[in-house]
Amino acid sequence: MGSVNPTDSYKDRMAKSIVKEAEARGALKPGMTVLKATGGSTVSSLAFICAAKGYQFQVESSNAFSLEDLPTMQTWGLSFDLIHSPSAPSSVITKGHTEMHHVEGIGSGFMPPHLDRNLYDEARAVTEEARTMCPRLAKEAGLLVKTSPGLNVAAAIALVKQLGPDRTVATVAVDTGL
Numbered sequence: 001m002g003s004v005n006p007t008d009s010y011k012d013r014m015a016k017s018i019v020k021e022a023e024a025r026g027a028l029k030p031g032m033t034v035l036k037a038t039g040g041s042t043v044s045s046l047a048f049i050c051a052a053k054g055y056q057f058q059v060e061s062s063n064a065f066s067l068e069d070l071p072t073m074q075t076w077g078l079s080f081d082l083i084h085s086p087s088a089p090s091s092v093i094t095k096g097h098t099e100m101h102h103v104e105g106i107g108s109g110f111m112p113p114h115l116d117r118n119l120y121d122e123a124r125a126v127t128e129e130a131r132t133m134c135p136r137l138a139k140e141a142g143l144l145v146k147t148s149p150g151l152n153v154a155a156a157i158a159l160v161k162q163l164g165p166d167r168t169v170a171t172v173a174v175d176t177g178l
Contacts, residue, residue, distance in 0.1 A: 007044045010174065015045035019053060033058050047078045094125040124158065126151045149173035 005012035022028035033056040036046055043059055050057035058079045092111055130150035137143040137153060145153075149172070156171040163169065 007048050009045055011042050011045040012048065015042065015049045019049050028055070030054065035060070051077050093123045124155045126155045129154050143173065145173045
């Protein structure tokens with residue numbers, strides 16, 4: 001469960017492992033800065049681990065990054081450069097071609113090479129409605145989540161409306177709003 005980790009994300013263990021391995025190889029030493037070129041919950045986890053171990057942490061990210069995450073990460077000493085760019089491409093899995101969006105952590109614009117389409121029945125495109133789902137989940141269900149889980153819940157609600165009230169739909173929220 002992610003909630004037993006310091007930032008409530010399973011990615012805390014991954015971030016700790018990345019830093020620990022870099023230290024063991026001698027690639028990361030006291031006084032150095034860790035640089036991450038992305039956004040999302042991995043950044044929160046790395047910001048926390050770097051703060052705990054005394055490293056400066058620099059993030060370079062496009063404006064697809066969830067700006068709501070910045071205050072928490074800045075308390076851990078995060079240095080952040082926002083690179084303004086068009087929305088990231090997505091929809092390859094759901095529509096077969098790329099479209100633009102502003103949701104970090106999803107849709108890299110290509111078909112993942114290890115994706116086995118036999119393991120799922122359907123992929124659904126969900127738009128910016130996930131951003132409005134996040135505050136709704138906080139207010140109505142007491143769940144503090146980021147945009148990716150908001151997408152999951154929005155898709156689950158759409159599916160249960162399609163299937164009807166006698167069906168059960170489950171989804172996953174892999175991180176919190178930290």
